[in-house]
Structure formats: C-alpha cells, structure tokens
Amino acid sequence: MIKVLLVKESSDIPIEPVEGLPTLVYWNTLGLAQSIRFALVSAGVDFCDVRIEAGDPTKKDDYKASWFSVKSTMPLVFPNLPYFLDGNVFLSHTNTILRYIGRKWDRLGSVPEHVSDLVLDELADLEWTIIDHAYYKGPESLLEWFTTNVPVVLSRFQALARTTACGFVTGSPAKPSVADVKLYVFLYKLIVLQSQLGSNDTASILDNDWVKTYMNHVESVPLVADYLTSSNYMKSPMNNPAAKWIG
Numbered sequence: 001m002i003k004v005l006l007v008k009e010s011s012d013i014p015i016e017p018v019e020g021l022p023t024l025v026y027w028n029t030l031g032l033a034q035s036i037r038f039a040l041v042s043a044g045v046d047f048c049d050v051r052i053e054a055g056d057p058t059k060k061d062d063y064k065a066s067w068f069s070v071k072s073t074m075p076l077v078f079p080n081l082p083y084f085l086d087g088n089v090f091l092s093h094t095n096t097i098l099r100y101i102g103r104k105w106d107r108l109g110s111v112p113e114h115v116s117d118l119v120l121d122e123l124a125d126l127e128w129t130i131i132d133h134a135y136y137k138g139p140e141s142l143l144e145w146f147t148t149n150v151p152v153v154l155s156r157f158q159a160l161a162r163t164t165a166c167g168f169v170t171g172s173p174a175k176p177s178v179a180d181v182k183l184y185v186f187l188y189k190l191i192v193l194q195s196q197l198g199s200n201d202t203a204s205i206l207d208n209d210w211v212k213t214y215m216n217h218v219e220s221v222p223l224v225a226d227y228l229t230s231s232n233y234m235k236s237p238m239n240n241p242a243a244k245w246i247g
Helices: 034-042 094-104 113-137 139-161 178-197 209-219 222-228
Strands: 002-007 023-027 047-052 083-086 089-092
Touching: 023 034, 034 094, 034 178, 034 222, 083 094, 089 094, 094 113, 094 178, 113 139, 113 178, 139 178, 139 209, 178 209, 209 222
Parallel strands: 002 047, 023 047
Antiparallel strands: 023 083, 083 089
16 A cells, blocks of 8 residues: 655655655655655555655745755754655665665565665666756756767666576566666656657667566566556656756
8 A cells, every 4th residue: 555645835744654654755756766666666565655846946935945944853864855764764865765675675686785785876876867967957968968878878787687587687576676676767767868858869779678678577566567557656757847857
C-alpha cells in the first residue's frame, strides 16, 4: 500500500512517520526521489509518499517557501530533500536512503557491497549532471551532454550488466537492487530527454537492444508493473517549474 500526500503548507510537512509508515518526503517531481520510490515499491514496502508543491517560481516569497520556512527545524542531522522517516530512523540524501533500504529490506544485491556503492555513486553524479544542465545551463547544453557523453556512459553500464547472468547490474528479477532501480530511473530520464529535446540524429543513442531489454527487465517485476499502472505512479515532471528544462 502506498499513501500519496500532496502538501502545500509548511505545517503539513511531516516530522515523524505518517500513520506509522516509512515516509518519504520530497518535491512533487521525480527529481532525486524517484529511485527511492521504485526501491520501496520493488521491495514490497508499504510507505507514505509525501510530495511538496514548490509553488509559483515567479513569486519569490512563495516559491519553495513551505519547505525553507521549516527546513532548519526538521529533526534531521542534515536537513534536506529528500528525507526518509522510518520508526526512529530519520535520514536525508538519496543514496544514504537507498543504502538504508537496501540493508533493511535485503536489496543491496548479490554483488560485493563496493560494487553496489560504485554504481549508486556513479548514477548520483550523472543525476546531478542532468539537474545542473536542467536548472542552470538549459536544454541546449543538456542535449549536447546527452549527445557527447551518454553513449560512453551507456556502454559502461551495458558492460557491467553483461557480467551478470540475469541482465540486472547488481540484483536479480526476484530481488531488484537499489542500484538496479536507480539505473532504471536514469535510463527513463534519458528517454524523456530524447523524446522532448532530441531528434532523429540523436535517436540512435537509446535505440539499442540493451536499453530496451533492461527497461523491460525492471518493468516486468510484478510489483513494479502494478505500480506503473497505478494512480500513485508519477511519470513527470522531472524538475520543479523554475528549471530551464522541466522534463
């Protein structure tokens, strides 16, 4: 069971687990939280997905004010979004949350832990690259990065996936790992990028059997397949409305 809460007021931003459920708090975007959503879903965890409305970016007093007015009062060592509340465990930072989920619900995968760490951190760097271009540099810069850098990036992940018999990078169809779903979300973002900013000239970057097969592997996991067809699944936007590319 997934409970989705859309929040506009600072008073509604939770400081403890909602109804006793593990609780994820982030903006009402895919952003840095989508991989956490998929990690919880694929592990079969009932959770509350709190999505904060950022507001109107043309109104400086309003935009993101609900979060920033309470950020410093949050019961977190390092207050930031996303954050995760589970019992008496309060965490921020995407990969910290993913590793916690991986350890608690046995989703770190079957590879040595340092391999899982490597994949998670490489994907974090790539995720921040997309954010940097989307918010600050703009669509043309993002497309240039996509055209120049992404083919090499994909070849490296493809090579890593070939080292496993099942096609996942660190987990399996029975137990997709936190790194597996983070890679899925990254590939999804690239597909959206191509569909919105790309052209026939860039279509070949993602038009390969490995990308299609990997996406299908994750989407064929029964819990993920159910989530993708539910009203709780969010396809977009990737970024908040202040971004130069919302996605």
